[in-house]
Amino acid sequence: xxxxxxxxxxxxxxxxxxxxxxxxxxxxxxxxxxxxxxxxxxxxxxxxxxxxxxxxxxxxxxxxxxxxxxxxxxxxxxxxxxxxxxxxxxxxxxxxxxxxxxxxxxxxxxxxxxxxxxxxxxxxxxxxxxxxxxxxxxxxxxxxxxxxxxxxxxxxxxxxxxxxxxxxxxxxxxxxxxxxxxxxxxxxxxxxxxxxxxxxxxxxxxxxxxxxxxxxxxxxxxxxxxxxxxxxxxxxxxxxxxxxxxxxxxxxxxxxxxxxxxxxxxxxxxxxxxxxxxxxxxxxxxxxxxxxxxxxxxxxxxxxxxxxxxxxxxxxxxxxxxxxxxxxxxxxxxxxxxxxxxxxxxxxxxxxxxxxxxxxxxxxxxxxxxxxxxxxxxxxxxxxxxxxxxxxxxxxxxxxxxxxxxxxxxxxxxxxxxxxxxxxxxxxxxxxxxxxxxxxxxxxxxxxxxxxxxxxxxxxxxxxxxxxxxxxxxxxxxxxxxxxxxxxxxxxxxxxxxxxxxxxxxxxxxxxxxxxxxxxxxxxxxxxxxxxxxxxxxxxxxxxxxxxxxxxxxxxxxxxxxxxxxxxxxxxxxxxxxxxxxxxxxxxxxxxxxxxxxxxxxxxxxxxxxxxxxxxxxxxxxxxxxxxxxxxxxxxxxxxxxxxxxxxxxxxxxxxxxxxxxxxxxxxxxxxxxxxxxxxxxxxxxxxxxxxxxxxxxxxxxxxxxxxxxxxxxxxxxxxxxxxxxxxxxxxxxxxxxxxxxxxxxxxxxxxxxxxxxxxxxxxxxxxxxxxxxxxxxxxxxxxxxxxxxx
Amino acid sequence: xxxxxxxxxxxxxxxxxxxxxxxxxxxxxxxxxxxxxxxxxxxxxxxxxxxxxxxxxxxxxxxxxxxxxxxxxxxxxxxxxxxxxxxxxxxxxxxxxxxxxxxxxxxxxxxxxxxxxxxxxxxxxxxxxxxxxxxxxxxxxxxxxxxxxxxxxxxx
Ligand code: FES
Ligand code: FES
Numbered sequence: 001x002x003x004x005x006x007x008x009x010x011x012x013x014x015x016x017x018x019x020x021x022x023x024x025x026x027x028x029x030x031x032x033x034x035x036x037x038x039x040x041x042x043x044x045x046x047x048x049x050x051x052x053x054x055x056x057x058x059x060x061x062x063x064x065x066x067x068x069x070x071x072x073x074x075x076x077x078x079x080x081x082x083x084x085x086x087x088x089x090x091x092x093x094x095x096x097x098x099x100x101x102x103x104x105x106x107x108x109x110x111x112x113x114x115x116x117x118x119x120x121x122x123x124x125x126x127x128x129x130x131x132x133x134x135x136x137x138x139x140x141x142x143x144x145x146x147x148x149x150x151x152x153x154x155x156x157x158x159x160x161x162x163x164x165x166x167x168x169x170x171x172x173x174x175x176x177x178x179x180x181x182x183x184x185x186x187x188x189x190x191x192x193x194x195x196x197x198x199x200x201x202x203x204x205x206x207x208x209x210x211x212x213x214x215x216x217x218x219x220x221x222x223x224x225x226x227x228x229x230x231x232x233x234x235x236x237x238x239x240x241x242x243x244x245x246x247x248x249x250x251x252x253x254x255x256x257x258x259x260x261x262x263x264x265x266x267x268x269x270x271x272x273x274x275x276x277x278x279x280x281x282x283x284x285x286x287x288x289x290x291x292x293x294x295x296x297x298x299x300x301x302x303x304x305x306x307x308x309x310x311x312x313x314x315x316x317x318x319x320x321x322x323x324x325x326x327x328x329x330x331x332x333x334x335x336x337x338x339x340x341x342x343x344x345x346x347x348x349x350x351x352x353x354x355x356x357x358x359x360x361x362x363x364x365x366x367x368x369x370x371x372x373x374x375x376x377x378x379x380x381x382x383x384x385x386x387x388x389x390x391x392x393x394x395x396x397x398x399x400x401x402x403x404x405x406x407x408x409x410x411x412x413x414x415x416x417x418x419x420x421x422x423x424x425x426x427x428x429x430x431x432x433x434x435x436x437x438x439x440x441x442x443x444x445x446x447x448x449x450x451x452x453x454x455x456x457x458x459x460x461x462x463x464x465x466x467x468x469x470x471x472x473x474x475x476x477x478x479x480x481x482x483x484x485x486x487x488x489x490x491x492x493x494x495x496x497x498x499x500x501x502x503x504x505x506x507x508x509x510x511x512x513x514x515x516x517x518x519x520x521x522x523x524x525x526x527x528x529x530x531x532x533x534x535x536x537x538x539x540x541x542x543x544x545x546x547x548x549x550x551x552x553x554x555x556x557x558x559x560x561x562x563x564x565x566x567x568x569x570x571x572x573x574x575x576x577x578x579x580x581x582x583x584x585x586x587x588x589x590x591x592x593x594x595x596x597x598x599x600x601x602x603x604x605x606x607x608x609x610x611x612x613x614x615x616x617x618x619x620x621x622x623x624x625x626x627x628x629x630x631x632x633x634x635x636x637x638x639x640x641x642x643x644x645x646x647x648x649x650x651x652x653x654x655x656x657x658x659x660x661x662x663x664x665x666x667x668x669x670x671x672x673x674x675x676x677x678x679x680x681x682x683x684x685x686x687x688x689x690x691x692x693x694x695x696x697x698x699x700x701x702x703x704x705x706x707x708x709x710x711x712x713x714x715x716x717x718x719x720x721x722x723x724x725x726x727x728x729x730x731x732x733x734x735x736x737x738x739x740x741x742x743x744x745x746x747x748x749x750x751x752x753x754x755x756x757x758x759x760x761x762x763x764x765x766x767x768x769x770x771x772x773x774x775x776x777x778x779x780x781x782x783x784x785x786x787x788x789x790x791x
Numbered sequence: 792x793x794x795x796x797x798x799x800x801x802x803x804x805x806x807x808x809x810x811x812x813x814x815x816x817x818x819x820x821x822x823x824x825x826x827x828x829x830x831x832x833x834x835x836x837x838x839x840x841x842x843x844x845x846x847x848x849x850x851x852x853x854x855x856x857x858x859x860x861x862x863x864x865x866x867x868x869x870x871x872x873x874x875x876x877x878x879x880x881x882x883x884x885x886x887x888x889x890x891x892x893x894x895x896x897x898x899x900x901x902x903x904x905x906x907x908x909x910x911x912x913x914x915x916x917x918x919x920x921x922x923x924x925x926x927x928x929x930x931x932x933x934x935x936x937x938x939x940x941x942x943x944x945x946x947x
Contacts, residue, residue, distance in 0.1 A: 223925070274892025720918075725934065
């Protein structure tokens, strides 16, 4: 049963909270700091064997024949499977449901408006390899070394085909075709906004600035490589998968589809997950393959990706080519905005979330009355892309905040004053932007003021002078952001209050480091008026957790807290009836406050646990677990976390070396449930963006189509000595869309980080003629940009 | 198979190993000490750091046989009974971990860092942890935790 919740905000005045809002240290830490975490590869089963994938060395090749005769004879080898074997066994495809589908998502379509061709994702392909690292065959052997040895002897007769890695090349006439069904590779092409109004505004504008930004492809690299352990129980006909993800329930359904079995015959277990950032949101072929192999071989099968395999075959992030135009009045008022966003989806569509979420936010935090965006996507012979921390938003905010800086510089405006003039003010909230998207709440100008103060913006000149004396240059940057948190609309909570004094909450979201066990307990405790230590949060086993949308798009706290709130409201009604019955009075004569049910004008009272005991007693021989409630809710209204960042960088013009010397982030995440956790999310989120701005890139060799970023030696994630300590602050504006006023943390700071860092570097080098730097701004790139500017 | 004798977390261990067995494989697969993690295949991430005779080493890059006769301490052996090591406690209190995957290696490296330099400044902590990657925390709270642990260990 699903309820659209009646919201009662006054019930949740700030004073009602005892634990919410406090920096409670996490309860999940104890196991993790003592080596007792339960990550996927920590699980082993008796009789377990090992699976290794034979992966394509070509970006694009026809598979003519696979000869595994020799490999099959090698020691320890149990089986070798190919795409033909999957087909012969009637296996299906992974259906990724890639098109964002909540009511507030703009609808992406194929060119001409039709259904989008996704590029079917078989567990192993039968026709072609479409990216380097695509699994072509699977070897199962007694040991890992035996499987690896045998994999080397699987002979695949490939016929190499022309390849294309770059989306701008893929859309050209005569480019190699990735799927015959889409000869020109353009799988999505949709326009949003008011073209006529935008054209008119551009025609009347005093100034038009135009820029193009390739937002390079990166990869999430959670430190736990992806892993899967599959089992099959002959007697019950059930499959069990251990695999790290962001939400086992969705995975269960999709894996069942790929195996062509009833979802109820699949159990997915997921406990500690060593980071995700989006890449583990989606199902991988190995999940289906280990389960299928476990049934065929009759033994548990484990797959563990090496880091090199992860670099080749983890779903990657970003890769958007965005071309933007900003129209301004003579006084700097923003009039209109145009964007063309071309997404590189890779070999098949796993997710269109980045393209879909970015499109309606191209105008960001600013009052821009007319706008148009073309959201389109192309297949290429590269690893598929998927949402990566703050899916789609850093891309569009980068373009916007870069073009604003450029406009300010070219037209002689102060970049801060130009922003301030055009920011949506708190009086305009809720604000509906040019794409019909309504920002729920926020005080953007206040965030900006806080950040400028924390950054000592006005003291910059003196600092810059001091840095000059050391032979370096100091640059400063600023960026505002707004992002959206939507995500899967349904969430469910099952709550049990036991006579023994404990509350168990089963939720369908899945933490991958965000501390749900602690923060959900804080919420539950405060809403019940009890101690947080009495609350246990349960997740991660689809046999217990029946429903749930997982953790993505910053949805978990908002959805879980709303579902918990709804469950408790329902339970209160029931509890009052129970108390009324026991006391023999009318329900109206019972009041509730601070965890207690009180007889009005009388002396009798019950707390939750006493009522749970009564309920258990009354159950007699039946269910004696206490007070129990299930609550599902559906919430389609998005929220719009927002904020800004300021930073300073030192640049060495001789070497191109850049060091971030100051970084300030101010974020409105709505109500902060646990500031310790949210601050931690902010830090990590900044580092994610800094990595993209300065070092990270999935680089493809232009001559061979080979990915050259295959390890942590040639892919630069931030290291401790490259990051500063951060200065962070909240500008907490509770969202009116949900009972707790939650927006979302953890993604916003990434959204601003790309632009603010590049703005700062460009600022340092402006008088050398540099007005843009492509990411990543590695020392070589910075050095090159300086040289290019000087001709 | 070759015989191997060493001490792990204070307990004597005798094992039969394949010559190519890595120390991390011995710990995880043969001894079930799964607190030591593997995050890469190029000795970059530091998820696998353990102490071998008091020195912090990447156990993914060490043949188990080279620990013959050594004293190995893993994350599981750092606490004394129910009392956490000050570094573990500081990681908890400063929220220096999120997913917790880098954490065992990070803590083992940080403990060794303080043994070399009991009173480091922020820059020294950052440099000292350069061989340990974390994708979640941005290092901010890890650095805070190491400085807090250093202060506590000096004080106590
Ligand atoms: S596992 Fe990465 S350094 Fe050892
Ligand atoms: S806490 Fe997740 S990698 Fe460090």
